[in-house]
């Protein structure tokens with residue numbers, strides 16, 4: 001992977017989202033509703049397409065349903081109604097083996113990082129490549145370079161419980177991108193780092209996107225959103241809209 005130089009100044013930070021996709025949808029929601037148990041419906045009639053190669057930000061107030069929508073995308077939740085397809089496969093029809101195969105094509109960064117405490121940072125980040133059958137000799141250079149790029153070159157042998165929140169976040173991001181997933185889903189991926197590192201991570205996501213990964217990032221950070229000329233989706237009152245100003249651009253059937 002060609003990564004941007006660590007100190008480069010946002011070279012051409014315009015992701016593929018600004019270009020016509022011409023391809024098929026990686027994710028498609030049709031009339032999706034979601035409720036937890038007997039609680040209120042937190043997502044209603046969501047129609048959404050993520051075109052192949054697109055870059056989208058997902059924003060909205062706290063508790064609006066951003067994390068829940070991301071979980072639907074990586075098959076950690078099933079909708080209460082409606083249909084979701086992922087990589088052209090109807091999610092509800094996937095058996096366990098096929099669901100796992102779909103998940104292996106998705107890099108996920110969660111708010112609680114989900115690093116494995118008894119594996120070093122290097123081993124955590126290597127894991128997707130080991131699972132894909134690569135040997136240590138094949139992946140050592142890539143993992144080392146990526147960890148250096150995200151500023152964890154000196155923490156490769158550390159274990160997650162000894163890392164700061166920002167270090168854990170960067171390790172989780174490195175693990176999510178190392179295998180060059182078809183789809184990258186990140187939930188507040190810059191929430192624990194300072195603005196300069198946040199911009200560097202954004203450059204990494206933009207570079208992944210230029211190389212073909214479809215990207216969706218949930219964030220509250222308006223400054224981060226404004227760094228890129230990317231599509232913005234907003235959840236409010238259970239509905240999905242296009243753009244930062246929810247009421248001005250009603251987006252049922254966002255695509």
Ligand SMILES: Nc1ncnc2c1ncn2[C@@H]1O[C@H](COP(=O)(O)OP(=O)(O)OP(=O)(O)O)[C@@H](O)[C@H]1O
Pocket residue numbers: 036039042060061062063064065066067068069
């Ligand atoms: N496992 C759960 N069981 C019951 N309710 C849940 C569960 N997870 C989330 N919720 C509720 O669903 C709603 C949406 O939560 P979600 O975490 O998706 O919002 P969010 O937009 O990601 O919030 P934040 O920006 O604060 O992370 C909230 O009202 C939340 O309390």
